[in-house]
Amino acid sequence: MCSFTLFAQDYFPSNSGVIANNTNYTAFTNATIHVSPTEVIEEATLLIKDGKVVSVGKSLDIPKNTTKINLSGKTIYPSFIDLYTTFGVEKPKRSGNGPQYGPSRSGFYWNDHVMPEQDVMASFEYDTKTASEMHKLGFGVVNTHMPDGIVRGTGALIALNNDADNAMRVVDGETTQHFSFTKSVTSRQSYPSSIMGSMALLRQMYNDAKWYEAGNIDTRDLSLEALNGNKELLQIFEAGSRANLMRADKVGDAFNIQYTILGGGDEYERIDEVKGTNATLILPIDFQLAYDVDNPFLASTLSLSDMRAWNQEPHNPRLLAENDITFALTTHGLKFKKSFSTNLRKAIESGLSKQKALEALTTVPASLLGKSDVLGTLKAGSYANFLITDGDIFEKKTKLFENWVQGTPNVIADMNVKDIDGDYSFKLAGDEYKLSITKSMSKPDAKIEMDSISLGTKISYSEDWLNLTFKTADSANKEYIRVVANTGNGQSLNGKAIMPNGKELSFYANKIDENEEGKAEDKKKDDDMAKPEFMSPITYPNLAFGFTEKPKPENLLFKNATVWTNENEGVLENTDVLIKDGKISKIGKDLSQKNAKVIDATGKHITAGIIDEHSHIAAASINEGGQNSSAEVTIEDVIDDEDIDIYRNLAGGVTSIQILHGSANPIGGRSAIIKLKWGESADNLVYDNSPKFIKFALGENVKQSRSRSNSRFPQSRMGVEQVYMDYFSRAKAYDQLKKSGKPYREDAEMEVLAEILNKERFISCHSYVQSEINMLMKVAEQFNFNINTFTHILEGYKVADKMKDHGVGGSTFSDWWAYKYEVNDAIPYNAAIMHKAGVVTAINSDDAEMARRLNQEAAKSIKYGGVSEEDALKFVTLNPAKLLHLDDRVGSLKEGKDADVVLWSDHPLSIYAIAEKTIIEGVTYFDIDRDRKMREAIKKEKSELVNLMLQEKNKGLKTQPVKKKEKVLLHCDSMDSHN
Structure with a gap:
């Protein structure tokens, strides 16, 4: 192929019109010009000078000193803008190993992962090679930033002008301020170690910035100064998933900050929630490849959710557009940038309009950056950033000839070369x-x-x-x-x-x-392009056993059941239960109710829903172990509403759980008490007016007996006690200052501990050994409050009398022992002994699998200790409700209480009992008949998706290998892999 280089005022009179450093006018004539996504002019002229658009339209007055380039049959578009890149920025290198608990810098914020003072231009080096790759995709301008830290500093807007110097390329050196949930790789500071820790840190940072701005801190803090100084810039948050998008928006809402959020491509799963954030999105289009499903045995290991993701992701841009959610498109996340064009066409084939696609690449990013006057269109005054093509830019066969940036051409393909493809x-x-x-x-x-x-x-x-x-x-x-x-x-x-x-x-x-035949085939394909490709149905949640529509409350009348009331009435034979408006309306014989669905429960049993006082399902994060106190974090921030264990627990008759923070530190994080409303959003799972709880921990875990680093305080049981004394002393002083009316710096950690002192928040404490149990009760009594619950408490039988005197409950395992040193003295009679001593006793799971059989775990106390059947059932219903301060709402069958009810096929403490229906507030979230039908529907849908994937492979398209994914079950000592 021939090629030539152009210099200065040299000009070759050809269709390419390549002009370098031309200070005169240049007119591109007879072209179809997309001035903007909504304005197209046929046979028009684009006039440029000094790197800017002078005018555009038909019948322009063209000055005499104008170079004319005839683009008859060609099309001009504004060049694209990528709002989210790391262009010209070297990837940060990870620092050394080993824990670090304090900051490594002075004069900056106390946490190394907060770096708003970071200026991307300080380390920026123009990357000609990457710029050339971006030219081929149609991009003329990129916004770049340093991808390191929770607060990452400012970004800059760079024109991809290979022939200019940096002074000309830098359109704006300070455009955006960047955030994420991910720690800096250049610091070893341990905190935060979880998503919930990152959220708590951001909240505290904003409070500190406000306090600093008001002049209340004498010591200069360069980080807080920068954060406050950057607040008028576009605030971009890297979320990377729908769940994290909602979390980021939650942080922003608390401080009246509207982030522009980098999404994850899965927003379609909860489109209404995403729309409710009012956020503008930056949208990656890193669509998954089809799986190689030739091997049926490997294919059978694929989850329906993963298969759906492949099918549904390309529809995400269309659904966002249809729901009037503004978004810009980005190359971010693509392993190979050249796949951007392919994926964009796939999104268009899936229904995204070409106008919306062009907007997402031009006018939307320009508007977000406040640069609509110079970028995103070809109106007078804009930069001369434009593409020359031989047709529709979004069609596969269209050739991109040139990409002009600031009036400088970048030749992709020679327009003089005949197309002989x-x-x-x-x-x-x-x-x-x-x-x-x-x-x-x-x-x-x-x-x-x-x-x-x-x-x-x-x-x-x-x-x-x-x-x-x-x-x-x-x-x-x-x-x-x-x-x-x-x-x-x-x-x-x-x-x-x-x-x-x-x-x-x-x-x-x-x-x-x-x-x-081929022409007919192409015509059919063209016709089909107007229609979205097949999309697997979205369910709530969007995985196996999800609902096609969110279920609604029903009026239900159960007839002739054995009813375990957990009240003074005891167990009632051949009794009816009426559920109306989400409440238990009546319990009695021969009940009737118009417009109620009647269910024959003859030979079956009805109980209150099982309540698990100690669970770790339905959470994306369990431990914030970066400090010895993490009272500022809350599990409510990291509820995972798509955890399949919610459904599995419903199948075991569980209706409510307390998701506890783990036991990584003496003072853990706040709890989330939720109802297992399968298909609802994370926020809608949490009890309204939820009681306030926090997790504490004692023993081997918090003193790091099994930790390799073993360097964080405390490292002994004495140290654990001292942690409590120190923190409660500080909280007491903080609370006194707050109540005095004097100015004070809001400290989320101290706020939570002060709530404990004021008996507004309750402690559920991980515990095993009697000496530590005694210790914590004494600490609490010194500060005039009570411990609410000792959970695990396998040596509770040794101190049951003291527990009764203190007023603390016990939530224990039925028969776990000898799984680590501090439980060597555990006995299966523990629950019965505490119960008979007058301690409110519950059986908990701390395990996703055990939670599905808590009715059977409760039954073990009948064997070990002779507990009555009714009291044994209360161990997993009414008693945990009491421990959670929810017994006025759930835990027993009583008129006026929430209709959280389970219909069992057999005696509820029997190993043969099956939960046939699990109902929460009148909504049937688990039904065994529906479950059977769903299993068949899942097989059918997976088969359909397998066939579609086989079609992809047979077309010669790339596939990805099947990798079996094992679900990780979280426990007290589970640490995040997030950071």
Whole structure:
């Protein structure tokens, strides 16, 4: 292919119109010009000068000193803008190993991961190679930032002008302020170690910034100064998933900050929630590849949610657009940037309009950056950033010829080179061949076949002449045929072929016309392009066993059941239960109710829903172990509303759980008390007017007996006690200052501990050994409050009398022992002994699997200790409700209480009992008949998706291997892999 270099005022009168450093006018005439996504002018002229658009339209007055470039048959678009890149920024390098508990810097914020003072331009180096890659995708301007830290500092807007200096390239050196939930790799500071810790840190940072801005801190803090100084910039938060998008918005809402959020491509799963944030999104289009499902055994390990994600993700942009959610598109997250165009076409094939696609690449990012006057359109005054194509920029066959940035051209493909792409047929010496040519206008590639045998082929193409060299079909002889041909009108090739024996033959190749069937096929494809491709249905939640529509409360009348009231009435035989308006309306015999669904419960049992006082399901994060106190964090921030264990627990009759923070530190985080409303959003799972709880911990975990680093205080049981004394003393002083009316710095950690002192928040404490149990009760009594619950408490039987006197409850395992040193004295009679001593006793799970059989765990206390059947059932219903201060609402069957009810097939403490229906506030969230039907529906849907994936592979498209994913079950000592 021929090429040439242009200098200064040199000009070659050709369609390419390449002009370097032209200070005169340049007019691009006779083009179809997309001035903006909504304004298109046919046979128009674009006039530019000094890197800016002078005017655009028909019949323009063109100055005399104008270079004219005829673009007849060509189309002009504004160049694209990528709002979220790390262009020109070297990837930060991870610092050394080992824990670090304090900051490594002085004069800055106390946490190393907060770096708003970071200026991307301080380390920016223009990357010509990447810029050239972006040119080919249509981008002319990128916003770049340093991808390091929770607060990452400011970004800058860079024009991808390879021929300019940095002074000209930098459109704006300070455009955005960046945030994430991920720690800096350049610091070893341990806190935060979880998403909830990152959220708490951000909240505290904003409070501190407000306090600092008001002049209440004498010591200068460069980080807080920068944070306050940057607050008028566009605030961009890297979320990376729908769940984290909601979490980021939650932080922003608390401080009246509207983040622009980098999404994860899964927003379609809860489109109404996403719309409710009012956030503008920056949208990656890193769509998953289809799975290679040829092996049916491997394919069977795929989850429905993963299969759906492949199918549904390309529809995400369309659904956002249909719901009037503003978004910009980005190349961020793509392993190979060249896949951007392919994925964008896939989004368009899935229903995204081309206008919306163009807006997301031009006017939307320009508007967000406050640069609509100079970027995103080709209106007068804008930068001369534009693309020259031979047609619709979003069509696969369209050629992008040039990408002009600030009036400087970047040639992608020579407009003077004839496009000879296509399939040709020719004969030589009686043999028939097929020639396929691609990329003829850039880097030509060719393939020659004879009888479906591919012959090694080389091609060169220059100035309408084509040279081909290919092997003969006889693989035994390494002989070649050489061809030189003129391309003529682009429909045929005419020249000579030199055979291996030196003989010259005439060469003529004719382009293969599409037959009528092919044309019909293409027409069908064009028609289908107007319709979205098949999309698997979205459910709530969007995985197996989700609801196609969120279920609604029903009026239900259960007839002739054995009813375990957990009240003075005890167990009632052949009794009816009426559920109305989400409440237990009546319990009695021969009840009737119009408009109620009647369920024959003869031979079956009805109980209150099981309540698990100590659970770790339905959370994306369990421990914030970066400090010895994490009272500022809350599990409510990290509820995972798509955890399949919610459904599995419902299948075991569980209706409410307390999701506890783990036991990484003496003072853990706040709890989330939720109802297992399968399909509802995270916030809608939490009890309204939820009681306030926090997790404390004692023993081996908090003193790091099994930690390799073993360097954080405390490292002994004495140290654990001192932690409590120190923190409660500080909280007491903080509370006194707050109540005095004097100015004070709001400290989230101290606020929570002060709530404990004021008996507004309750402690559930991980515990095993009697000496520590005694210790914490004494600490609490010194500060005039009570511990609410000792959980685990496998040595509770040793101190049951003291627990009764203190007023603390016990939530324990039924028969766990000897799984670590501090439980060697555990006995299965523990629950019965505490119960008989007058301690409110519950059986908890601390385990996703055990939670599904808590009714059976409760039954063990009948064997070990002779507890009555009714009291044993209360261990997992009414008693945990009492411990959670919810017994006025749940835990027993009483008129007026929430209709959290389970219909059992058998005696509820029997190993044969199956939960046939699990109902929460009148909504049936688990039904065994629906479950059976769903299993068949899941098989069918997976089969349909497998067939679609096989079609992808058969088309020659790339696939990804099946990798079986094991669900990680979280426990008290589970640490996040997030940071």
